[in-house]
């Protein structure tokens with residue numbers, strides 16, 4: 001596949017022509033140019049959907065992704081295929097830790113920082129270095145550059161993993177005691193964001209996503225693995241007794257929360273972004289059986305270290321301050337993910 005990469009210098013030149021015009025919906029610049037967004041991790045699951053939504057909404061989007069090897073790079077290439085066709089999208093295949101971030105941010109109005117090393121279970125042992133680099137260090141460096149420019153907003157993709165096994169439902173003001181190195185790394189990033197807002201006025205908002213699912217879901221995530229196994233007639237492995245519960249967020253709801261934050265611009269705030277209800281893993285498999293019309297073969301195995309017993313988002317704050325309301329229930333969302341997985345399995 002061909003990847004269109006523009007030099008940072010030409011990006012900066014174009015950017016000089018842009019300014020914010022609130023009366024024109026925030027999308028158009030003074031010389032008719034468009035507002036510019038940077039999406040980090042744009043080839044990933046959430047980042048690619050978000051970049052598409054921003055392009056569709058009339059923004060000019062610069063996307064950066066280094067195609068880390070956490071999962072198959074071909075999946076990431078496919079994720080950006082549609083975006084690469086748009087003249088309003090520029091792809092930069094670089095590592096946030098290697099690129100000149102000051103140049104990258106010239107002329108950028110909004111940053112959506114989604115690049116990260118995800119995955120709770122893989123974050124122990126030597127592999128923590130990837131979490132240290134791609135999460136904590138990359139975020140700190142991005143914030144250092146962000147403090148030098150005039151941004152409208154810096155949205156950070158945080159995670160329910162920052163909570164640990166806290167009282168339910170999880171509210172933004174609960175004591176945060178993450179139970180995995182991944183959760184620790186996301187909390188460190190969130191705290192860095194807060195510090196740069198407090199000290200330098202970087203206009204940061206953190207969104208704590210609760211298990212996002214839907215088309216393009218990462219292949220290491222539970223629904224993706226379960227659906228694939230069920231369609232192929234293979235055994236599903238469940239870590240623990242399956243009674244652990246999760247609040248699941250459909251991808252479009254997660255993406256829309258970013259758009260709502262752009263409209264409200266409540267900097268310094270942290271919001272839970274969840275589906276607003278919870279279900280056990282066993283319950284979710286029953287639902288999959290009903291939709292796929294096939295009995296799952298399940299093997300229960302030892303609980304994985306770092307796996308939270310339950311997540312359930314209290315979304316009152318996001319409802320009140322952002323007008324956030326999840327639009328997809330689990331069944332509707334799963335039907336869409338199943339359709340997508342069937343599609344990629346036949347390719």
Ligand code: NAD
Nearest residue numbers: 041044045046066067068095096115116134159209211212
């Ligand atoms: P993903 O792995 O699909 O996307 C992340 C992308 O970031 C990848 O394409 C990767 O190549 C890129 N990347 C990583 N380090 C980079 C670096 N140093 N420089 C450039 N690119 C880099 O993950 P996702 O599921 O789409 O998650 C996106 C964000 O949302 C992450 O920050 C994750 O922690 C957060 N999050 C996701 C979920 C979820 O359920 N998927 C839940 C909570 C939070």
